[in-house]
Amino acid sequence: MRSRSADIALLTDRRYAGSDAPPGDWYVANILREDQLLQNALARAGFSSVRLDWADPDADWSGFRCAVFRTTWDYYERIPEFSGWLDRIEPQTRLCNPASLVRWNMDKHYLADLESRGVPVVPSLFLEAGTAPDLSRLLEKAGWSEAVVKPCISGGARHTWRVDRGNARELSAAIEPLMAQESFMLQPFIEDVLHTGEITLMVIGGRYTHAVRKVAKPGDFRVQDDHGGSVHHWKPTSGQVEIAERAMAACPSPPAYGRVDLVRDERGQWLVMELEIIEPELWLRHHPEAAEALARAIIGEVD
Known part of the structure; x- marks a missing residue:
């Protein structure tokens, strides 16, 4: 096993573990840019970091002070392996967000929990x-x-x-x-997804930091960029911020960071479509100052 080479491991998956994006690959380039913003913010606070594939068989997780979920975007295709890895790594190092929250957030039955705690969610x-x-x-x-x-x-x-x-x-x-x-x-x-799209608010340390609007390409309803969706700057209303922060506060324990996706129903009410606290894309490149907030939240988990 490799011994620790940094204070903090930023977890990715094997597709994105390299240090350079292939020529013309904007998708991987965005991933690397986002992690670089976070690594720079951590470094300014005196913490070293390294990007690692979560499934790397040679990693010595016990050597890290903390492992942070970033782009482990293959976990849902490898659930038994990922769940077993969570069980093994949990005693070895601190996880951010913690394993208990990851297990809860993996399964969208969590929406029923949020609804029972007074959070407006899309009926499911x-x-x-x-x-x-x-x-x-x-x-x-x-x-x-x-x-x-x-x-x-x-x-x-x-x-x-x-x-x-x-x-x-x-x-x-x-x-x-x-x-x-x-x-x-x-x-x-939700018909408004075809018009307004999804409003995504990032919440770090329990507080809103920034937001984006995700829009599907014409003729589609899926807002993910994997399917041709686009991302735009968004200034949320106070009501949207309140729902996002309330959704995070309703989790079984406070997440260090995450995002809340909102959609608007036919009555004009904003509802939680998804709460992502495992490996959320945070669009730090749209709001670089949020990297400092994320670094502080991670350090707060370590200290």
Whole structure:
């Protein structure tokens, strides 16, 4: 095993563990730029850091003062391996965010927890693994003309579809074999996603720092840049900030950092679509000052 080469490990996955982006690869270049902003902020505070693949078999995690989740964006495709790794690393070093929060946030059943704690969330029906739900019947029962169906553990819009009465039977057949292994969820389709998009607020140390607006490409509803979505500056309202900070405060324990994705329903109410505290993209490049806040939050976990 390699001995410690820095105070803090910034966790990525094997695709992004290199120090240079391939020519013309803006996606990896953004990842490296974001981590460099954080590493510079940590260095100014007297802390060294190194980027490591979370699954690196040669890493000696006990040598680090802290390991910080950054771009472990393959975890949801390797859940058994990732869960076992969490169990092994937890006694070896401090994790930021902690393993208990990571386990809670991995599964979107957490939305039910937030709702029970008074946070406004997008209505969600959970379709448990091992069942074969009739999407047509569920749409009719919920009174939704259109919905989105997706796995409870996922990312990057994996296995995410729009469903209506016209394609419900086809999609029921498509997800049935997937549901032998994993749970899905059904949410009403939020029409305003096609117009306003999603409003994403970053919350570090319990306080809002900055926000962006994520917009899908024409003809799509998925706002992720993997699917052609774009990111724009956004100045949130005080109400949006209040919801985001309240959502973070409703977690089982206070996250050091995370982001809250909001959408607006047909009544104009802002709802939490997702709360991301495992490996959130934080768009530090849009607001470099937030790297200083993130560095302080990480150091607060170490001290």
